[in-house]
Amino acid sequence: MNDMKSLAQRVKELEDQLVVCIRCGTCQSVCPLFEQTHREADVARGKLALLDGLGKNMFDNPNGVEERLNRCLLCGSCAANCPSGVNVVEIFIKARAILAEYKGLSPAKQVIFKKLLSDPKTFDFFTELAGKFQGVFTKKDKNPQATSCARVISPLLDNRHFPSMAEKSFHRLTPRLNTPVGKSGIKVALFTGCIIDKVFPRIANDVIEVFKHHGIGLYIPDGQGCCGIPALASGDRKSFTKLVAHHIGLFEREKFDYLVTACATCTSTIKKLWPSIYEGKESGTRAKIGKLSEKTLDINQFLVNSVSLDPRDEIHGTKGGPVTYHDPCHLKKSLGVAREPRQLIKASGHELVEMEGADKCCGMGGSFNLYHYGISSRIGTLKQQSISDTHCDTVATGCPACMIQISDMLAKSGAQVKVKHPLELYADFLRNR
Amino acid sequence: MKKKTIIDELKKIVGAENVLADNEDMVTYSYDAAVLDAVIPIAAVMPENSGELGKIVKLCSEYCLPMTVRGAGTNLSGGTIPHNSGVVILTGKLNAILEINEADMYAVVQPGVVTATLAAAVEKKGLFYPPDPGSQAVSTIGGNVAENAGGLRGLKYGVTKDYVMGVSFYDAHGEHVRSGSRTVKCATGYNLAGLMVGSEGTLGVMDEIVLKLIPLPKARKSMVAVYKTIEQASKTVAAIIADRIVPATLELLDNFTIRAVESYSKAGLPLDAGALLLIEVDGHPGQVEEDGLRVEELCREFGADSVKVATDENERDRIWAARRSALSALAKLKPTLVLEDATVPRSKIPAMVKSLQEISQKYDISIGTFGHAGDGNLHPTILTDKRNKEEWLRVEQAIEEIFDRALELGGTLSGEHGTGLAKAPFLEREVGRSSILFSRRLRKALDPNNILNPGKVTGAL
Ligand SMILES: Cc1cc2nc3c(=O)[nH]c(=O)nc-3n(C[C@H](O)[C@H](O)[C@H](O)COP(=O)(O)OP(=O)(O)OC[C@H]3O[C@@H](n4cnc5c(N)ncnc54)[C@H](O)[C@@H]3O)c2cc1C
Ligand code: SF4
Numbered sequence: 001m002n003d004m005k006s007l008a009q010r011v012k013e014l015e016d017q018l019v020v021c022i023r024c025g026t027c028q029s030v031c032p033l034f035e036q037t038h039r040e041a042d043v044a045r046g047k048l049a050l051l052d053g054l055g056k057n058m059f060d061n062p063n064g065v066e067e068r069l070n071r072c073l074l075c076g077s078c079a080a081n082c083p084s085g086v087n088v089v090e091i092f093i094k095a096r097a098i099l100a101e102y103k104g105l106s107p108a109k110q111v112i113f114k115k116l117l118s119d120p121k122t123f124d125f126f127t128e129l130a131g132k133f134q135g136v137f138t139k140k141d142k143n144p145q146a147t148s149c150a151r152v153i154s155p156l157l158d159n160r161h162f163p164s165m166a167e168k169s170f171h172r173l174t175p176r177l178n179t180p181v182g183k184s185g186i187k188v189a190l191f192t193g194c195i196i197d198k199v200f201p202r203i204a205n206d207v208i209e210v211f212k213h214h215g216i217g218l219y220i221p222d223g224q225g226c227c228g229i230p231a232l233a234s235g236d237r238k239s240f241t242k243l244v245a246h247h248i249g250l251f252e253r254e255k256f257d258y259l260v261t262a263c264a265t266c267t268s269t270i271k272k273l274w275p276s277i278y279e280g281k282e283s284g285t286r287a288k289i290g291k292l293s294e295k296t297l298d299i300n301q302f303l304v305n306s307v308s309l310d311p312r313d314e315i316h317g318t319k320g321g322p323v324t325y326h327d328p329c330h331l332k333k334s335l336g337v338a339r340e341p342r343q344l345i346k347a348s349g350h351e352l353v354e355m356e357g358a359d360k361c362c363g364m365g366g367s368f369n370l371y372h373y374g375i376s377s378r379i380g381t382l383k384q385q386s387i388s389d390t391h392c393d394t395v396a397t398g399c400p401a402c403m404i405q406i407s408d409m410l411a412k413s414g415a416q417v418k419v420k421h422p423l424e425l426y427a428d429f430l431r432n433r
Numbered sequence: 434m435k436k437k438t439i440i441d442e443l444k445k446i447v448g449a450e451n452v453l454a455d456n457e458d459m460v461t462y463s464y465d466a467a468v469l470d471a472v473i474p475i476a477a478v479m480p481e482n483s484g485e486l487g488k489i490v491k492l493c494s495e496y497c498l499p500m501t502v503r504g505a506g507t508n509l510s511g512g513t514i515p516h517n518s519g520v521v522i523l524t525g526k527l528n529a530i531l532e533i534n535e536a537d538m539y540a541v542v543q544p545g546v547v548t549a550t551l552a553a554a555v556e557k558k559g560l561f562y563p564p565d566p567g568s569q570a571v572s573t574i575g576g577n578v579a580e581n582a583g584g585l586r587g588l589k590y591g592v593t594k595d596y597v598m599g600v601s602f603y604d605a606h607g608e609h610v611r612s613g614s615r616t617v618k619c620a621t622g623y624n625l626a627g628l629m630v631g632s633e634g635t636l637g638v639m640d641e642i643v644l645k646l647i648p649l650p651k652a653r654k655s656m657v658a659v660y661k662t663i664e665q666a667s668k669t670v671a672a673i674i675a676d677r678i679v680p681a682t683l684e685l686l687d688n689f690t691i692r693a694v695e696s697y698s699k700a701g702l703p704l705d706a707g708a709l710l711l712i713e714v715d716g717h718p719g720q721v722e723e724d725g726l727r728v729e730e731l732c733r734e735f736g737a738d739s740v741k742v743a744t745d746e747n748e749r750d751r752i753w754a755a756r757r758s759a760l761s762a763l764a765k766l767k768p769t770l771v772l773e774d775a776t777v778p779r780s781k782i783p784a785m786v787k788s789l790q791e792i793s794q795k796y797d798i799s800i801g802t803f804g805h806a807g808d809g810n811l812h813p814t815i816l817t818d819k820r821n822k823e824e825w826l827r828v829e830q831a832i833e834e835i836f837d838r839a840l841e842l843g844g845t846l847s848g849e850h851g852t853g854l855a856k857a858p859f860l861e862r863e864v865g866r867s868s869i870l871f872s873r874r875l876r877k878a879l880d881p882n883n884i885l886n887p888g889k890v891t892g893a894l
């Protein structure tokens with residue numbers, strides 16, 4: 001291991017971003033983790049102070065800071081409410097990278113990110129293998145969330161109830177697509193995203209259907225992979241950079257007006273992190289990333305703002321039953337998108353019933369759920385209670401990662417509530433009209 | 434005393450999961466919202482009930498360990514910066530609202546209850562807990578009482594001290610002391626509850642607080658008036674009061690702040706305005722109507738270029754959004770923000786504002802001023818970068834001069850942020866030598882080993 005001084009030097013690169021924190025403590029009021037633990041090291045102010053300390057060479061080794069830095073959902077609730085405008089998530093991601101580069105990735109993470117995730121083909125191969133075998137280790141729950149759970153006690157699965165891997169991932173069903181522009185006059189490229197591809201292909205299928213209905217040309221290139229956030233969250237900037245470059249190449253091949261995703265996390269990563277964290281040197285690619293991220297849109301936002309949805313709900317009345325909506329952090333807090341998914345739900349003929357704290361984090365936080373399942377579940381249980389309190393039989397949310405967490409929580413509580421993407425509701429509406 | 438023994442003893446009281454002692458965690462309890470140097474404590478402990486809290490205080494007393502209670506750590510005077518051989522007591526898990534009594538209109542709470550949480554719970558029952566510090570979404574009732582926190586509604590509804598009916602606390606020896614009652618009137622014994630207000634953890638550690646509640650006003654009306662000069666705005670403030678109208682809030686933004694807010698939130702504020710007054714009257718619908726019209730009239734009479742009255746809740750929210758974003762807007766201009774709260778008699782606001790402008794020029798630093806014009810509590814907000822040593826020196830000199838000017842005008846060093854470490858060295862200028870000595874003797878008598886938040890308020894004993 002290098003000496004701590006050189007690490008301090010590297011952390012000092014963040015100084016200009018770190019000094020923006022005025023230690024006002026406002027972030028305590030919105031941090032879902034702090035609400036559970038009441039520990040200062042769990043909230044943004046504490047973590048920023050720790051990074052400041054690391055930059056001032058206050059610690060003998062980086063492990064304690066690293067451990068605390070990783071206890072974070074990267075939900076951005078703090079940043080969205082910070083009076084001083086501290087770019088918390090970007091700072092944390094850069095700091096994780098600095099620490100990982102200093103210490104080296106753990107061997108397991110090296111295999112996952114460097115070998116698996118950063119190469120879409122290998123990743124697909126392994127997840128498909130896992131999909132084929134999942135029935136051996138897990139059994140299907142009989143619930144509206146259509147989850148599965150472990151057959152035998154397993155340390156990896158814990159008592160999770162997770163939506164099953166699809167029998168056939170989306171890219172197997174539709175390896176590539178390039179449809180011409182129709183009556184809308186708009187051409188869109190779709191970034192599928194891992195979770196939709198492997199767990200919820202039904203959402204991507206609905207995208208195809210809805211776009212066809214509205215005469216939107218759709219481009220889905222072959223060979224898509226992960227947006228890179230799991231690698232980044234573990235500090236692996238190299239794999240992330242490789243993935244970004246890979247996708248820039250893919251989407252370069254066709255002209256389109258918007259890059260759309262149905263995954264809040266992918267959208268937020270492409271718009272916020274691709275431009276700020278990509279570390280490739282070529283200025284050409286940088287400019288391309290800037291352009292692509294600028295025309296990237298969340299699917300709800302795209303449909304509501306760029307396509308004229310007829311006010312059909314008014315003609316047909318609300319007949320779809322009441323639906324409640326959960327704001328994914330990566331949509332509302334990161335991108336400020338909150339109105340559009342609600343409009344899409346209403347346009348699908350549903351009454352929208354607001355839950356208490358619709359924009360409170362569901363506790364997923366990507367790998368946070370993996371390493372801190374206990375706290376993640378406690379946060380998720382609060383969400384489940386707010387959902388159940390609305391007495392709706394469907395909860396919609398614009399992020400497949402939130403869908404996984406919410407399904408788990410609802411399944412555990414035995415609630416008879418379906419979990420859907422707003423786009424699915426809209427597609428259902430078009431089909432059943 | 435060995436650190437390890439102390440930690441083991443603390444763990445026996447609250448369980449290992451509620452004791453923190455790693456160097457990293459200690460760094461996170463070394464600061465608060467004041468711009469002061471950090472101090473690293475030896476341990477932090479999180480009691481889950483009053484009994485555990487009492488045992489912790491007793492332990493500290495036996496081992497002569499300095500202790501600093503920490504609520505949300507949002508105070509602006511260094512009140513929660515610990516002693517380097519001391520323990521930090523965290524009230525995060527003492528956060529139960531024990532009772533809201535609608536018939537007798539009071540609430541009993543543990544000190545870690547968040548101000549806004551209490552306000553919302555009380556409002557659900559049609560009652561009102563008015564003190565609303567800008568930090569209410571995070572600040573705790575314990576911190577509010579210990580700092581005598583104010584807020585936007587101070588003019589009409591008073592500050593935290595006006596709502597404290599009773600307090601129970603552990604003294605420096607770990608004895609449980611009760612004072613005040615659940616009755617509106619109480620004339621037994623010393624007013625120890627009153628003594629705890631503004632005590633900043635130097636006289637005892639509170640475990641329960643009884644707060645007065647009042648009926649929720651039925652109606653309210655907000656307006657914003659735009660002025661060319663700050664003098665016109667101040668004269669309006671005086672005129673409103675002279676007319677025997679007491680608005681719930683009467684807030685002022687100076688030109689520097691207006692420009693900062695506008696560039697931050699594009700709310701359409703007039704960039705050339707010398708000052709804005711934001712006013713809200715509340716109470717019975719009939720009276721609100723009447724007062725509202727009269728205030729509007731007075732604003733115009735005293736030179737407002739325009740007065741806009743909110744016609745619905747949305748418009749009201751928009752008016753107050755400008756005030757709420759004042760601090761954010763200023764904070765974004767420079768890395769370091771020093772939020773002062775020198776307060777002068779209402780009539781001296783023009784003089785104080787003028788002084789602030791002179792000071793800002795003299796020391797060549799940026800100061801944005803906004804605040805509670807109705808009660809003379811201004812927030813001169815200095816924007817700087819602490820890393821710039823030369824400028825920081827000028828900032829320190831400017832702060833001292835702000836203090837002096839406020840005192841010359843018959844005011845106080847702090848309207849609501851407390852003394853803490855930041856203002857302790859200056860307190861004598863305001864209250865005189867004998868008051869400091871009295872306070873020190875009082876402390877010494879109650880806390881002979883000087884373990885309750887040493888260094889705060891009265892300086893070193
Ligand atoms: C953005 C911002 C806006 C603010 N706006 C206002 C405002 O409008 N008005 C205002 O008055 N203040 C304001 N403040 C200052 C601060 O929020 C208040 O002083 C608040 O009362 C502090 O509450 P806290 O829970 O953070 O207390 P802390 O900062 O944790 O503690 C404050 C003091 O109380 C003591 N204490 C806490 N709990 C106990 C207990 N149980 N027993 C004994 N002592 C205890 C501590 O030892 C310390 O001395 C603001 C601060 C910020 C950062
Ligand atoms: S809200 Fe922002 S400025 Fe305030 S403590 Fe948290 S990160 Fe720092």
Ligand code: SF4
Pocket residue numbers: 030031032033034042043044071072073074075076077078079088
């Ligand atoms: S990103 Fe979320 S979990 Fe992490 S510190 Fe901010 S609010 Fe807390």
